[in-house]
Amino acid sequence: MSPSSDAQEYRDYGLESLRNASQSSLRTKLKIFTDVETPYAEFDTEDSPDSLFDEISPAATSSLPAMLHAPPIPGLFFTPSLLLPVQLADDVTHFCLDNYFNRPGVNQIMLFGVASSSNAGAPLSGLPPVLTTLLSTVSSLLEPTLPPEIHALLFPPNPTRARQAILNLYHPGEGIIPHVDLLRRFGDGIVGVSFGSSCVMEFARVDKAADDAAAPLQLFLPERSIIVLSGDARYAWTHGIEKRTADLVADAGVHRVVQRGVRLSITFRWLLPGADVVGQDD
Numbered sequence: 006m007s008p009s010s011d012a013q014e015y016r017d018y019g020l021e022s023l024r025n026a027s028q029s030s031l032r033t034k035l036k037i038f039t040d041v042e043t044p045y046a047e048f049d050t051e052d053s054p055d056s057l058f059d060e061i062s063p064a065a066t067s068s069l070p071a072m073l074h075a076p077p078i079p080g081l082f083f084t085p086s087l088l089l090p091v092q093l094a095d096d097v098t099h100f101c102l103d104n105y106f107n108r109p110g111v112n113q114i115m116l117f118g119v120a121s122s123s124n125a126g127a128p129l130s131g132l133p134p135v136l137t138t139l140l141s142t143v144s145s146l147l148e149p150t151l152p153p154e155i156h157a158l159l160f161p162p163n164p165t166r167a168r169q170a171i172l173n174l175y176h177p178g179e180g181i182i183p184h185v186d187l188l189r190r191f192g193d194g195i196v197g198v199s200f201g202s203s204c205v206m207e208f209a210r211v212d213k214a215a216d217d218a219a220a221p222l223q224l225f226l227p228e229r230s231i232i233v234l235s236g237d238a239r240y241a242w243t244h245g246i247e248k249r250t251a252d253l254v255a256d257a258g259v260h261r262v263v264q265r266g267v268r269l270s271i272t273f274r275w276l277l278p279g280a281d282v283v284g285q286d287d
């Protein structure tokens with residue numbers, strides 16, 4: 006599927022109601038544009054399509070158990086056994102909680118890293134060192150499991166685009182409405198890491214008339230796991246997380262209930278040209 010305008014995106018993917026949901030519950034977002042030369046922070050309480058969180062509405066589990074393995078969605082890559090080292094996951098979690106989620110009500114942070122124009126070979130800079138370490142570890146972990154072109158899409162040797170890291174903090178009972186990441190703002194190749202708690206991510210066809218549009222596919226994301234969305238998984242399927250306090254998982258034929266704890270996710274996305282202008286919110 007080729008990217009279309011955001012207007013169509015809202016119509017087709019239900020993001021209008023997502024916007025409304027976030028308007029009724031303005032949450033404080035801290036938007037930090039990081040750049041080695043000119044770091045600064047901007048507090049932003051405006052609504053934007055990045056505010057996808059739901060209010061707490063605890064429910065039990067869904068009736069359908071989630072899978073432990075990647076559902077057959079082209080461009081979705083997930084290896085359940087591929088986990089970040091515990092020490093790095095702890096370091097990232099503590100750094101983020103201490104530095105970004107240390108004020109009440111903040112549950113979403115956006116950080117931006119840019120390629121250094123003077124040193125094309127340097128890693129993307131501007132992100133805090135713990136996140137550049139995270140990126141390089143994720144790159145090494147994923148390399149043997151991903152098709153080379155997908156690895157190169159996510160981790161090009163000489164990045165030319167700015168990278169956004171969006172940090173989302175979920176308490177049990179919170180979720181994120183099914184959505185396609187903004188088409189005009191973000192490019193192809195998205196990588197997400199879970200910290201602190203597992204959750205179940207649901208995928209649904211954007212095209213409701215498609216043969217496989219019947220029921221959303223549910224994937225269990227353990228803490229420290231890594232998920233990659235590209236191609237159809239990025240453009241032709243929505244992803245979301247149900248507001249639940251626990252998830253039902255099918256594990257070798259046995260159904261398990263997995264309680265949710267506080268989950269931090271870090272999602273890296275490429276900003277499209279022009280989308281890195283400060284304050285531009287579509």
Ligand SMILES: O=C(O)CCC(=O)C(=O)O
Pocket residue numbers: 171173181186197244270271272
């Ligand atoms: O929490 C997650 O893993 C998903 C976050 C997400 O989809 C987003 O911020 O667009």
Ligand SMILES: [Fe+2]
Pocket residue numbers: 184185186244
């Ligand atoms: Fe998303």
